[in-house]
Amino acid sequence: MPVVKTKKAIKGMEIGQNLEMISTDPGSIPDMQAWARQTKHDLLESEDQGGKFRFLIKKTH
Amino acid sequence: MSDDKPKRLALISSQGTLDWAYPPFILASAAAAMDWEVSIFFTFYGLPLLKKDIDANVSPAGNPAMPMKMPFGSKGFQSINWPIPNVISNNVPGFESVATGLMKKTFKNKGVATVQELRDMCVEMDVEMIGCQMTMDVFGFEKQEFIEHANIGGAATFLEFAADADVSLFV
Numbered sequence: 418m419p420v421v422k423t424k425k426a427i428k429g430m431e432i433g434q435n436l437e438m439i440s441t442d443p444g445s446i447p448d449m450q451a452w453a454r455q456t457k458h459d460l461l462e463s464e465d466q467g468g469k470f471r472f473l474i475k476k477t478h
Numbered sequence: 479m480s481d482d483k484p485k486r487l488a489l490i491s492s493q494g495t496l497d498w499a500y501p502p503f504i505l506a507s508a509a510a511a512m513d514w515e516v517s518i519f520f521t522f523y524g525l526p527l528l529k530k531d532i533d534a535n536v537s538p539a540g541n542p543a544m545p546m547k548m549p550f551g552s553k554g555f556q557s558i559n560w561p562i563p564n565v566i567s568n569n570v571p572g573f574e575s576v577a578t579g580l581m582k583k584t585f586k587n588k589g590v591a592t593v594q595e596l597r598d599m600c601v602e603m604d605v606e607m608i609g610c611q612m613t614m615d616v617f618g619f620e621k622q623e624f625i626e627h628a629n630i631g632g633a634a635t636f637l638e639f640a641a642d643a644d645v646s647l648f649v
Contacts, residue, residue, distance in 0.1 A: 418507075418590075418591055420508055420511040420512065421507045421508065421510075421511045421599050421603070423511070424510075424511035424512075424513075424603070425602075441589060442589070448508075451512075452508075452511065452512055455485075455512035455513070455514075456512055456513050
């Protein structure tokens with residue numbers, strides 16, 4: 418679900434804008450890395466905050 | 479990405495129980511979120527997943543290794559894997575609805591979306607959904623029972639899409 422919600426959020430943004438996303442899904446770090454590779458958006462930061470996972474994504478196209 | 483040809487996922491969904499309903503919708507929504515083109519072909523017992531209201535249950539029959547865990551109580555209690563003999567799980571009336579209730583509650587506790595929510599996401603992201611014409615004829619389904627997003631087709635319809643798929647899975 419994190420990738421689906423990220424995709425929806427990114428869709429409504431301008432190119433060059435950054436999205437901060439926080440998830441509770443323990444699988445979201447590898448999933449967001451895969452998502453970024455597949456969609457060619459930039460995953461600037463991904464951080465395990467202990468129970469929560471924080472991501473910063475730049476919309477590139 | 480926009481000038482590349484998108485990747486394609488072709489899925490066949492053939493089982494209608496709650497546990498089998500999740501994988502196609504999870505895979506389809508994730509692939510669509512990665513800008514892939516996705517088509518799901520619903521056939522045999524998977525076809526009712528296209529109905530307007532999904533009424534999927536867990537069936538213990540044919541799932542001998544299904545873990546039975548309780549979605550309430552202390553952490554230690556929740557981690558117990560209850561050994562339910564097949565003679566009970568397959569014969570006691572009402573066991574199926576108990577197992578279904580427990581699984582739905584467990585999923586909810588863990589923050590997992592319902593099958594219906596996942597399907598809504600798939601519709602929103604334009605995942606193609608094809609209901610199998612032959613199954614409709616055999617089991618007596620009408621198109622108006624299904625969500626509007628559903629198309630009807632046969633094996634050739636699916637295969638034409640799957641011919642150019644990067645990933646094809648039968649669930």
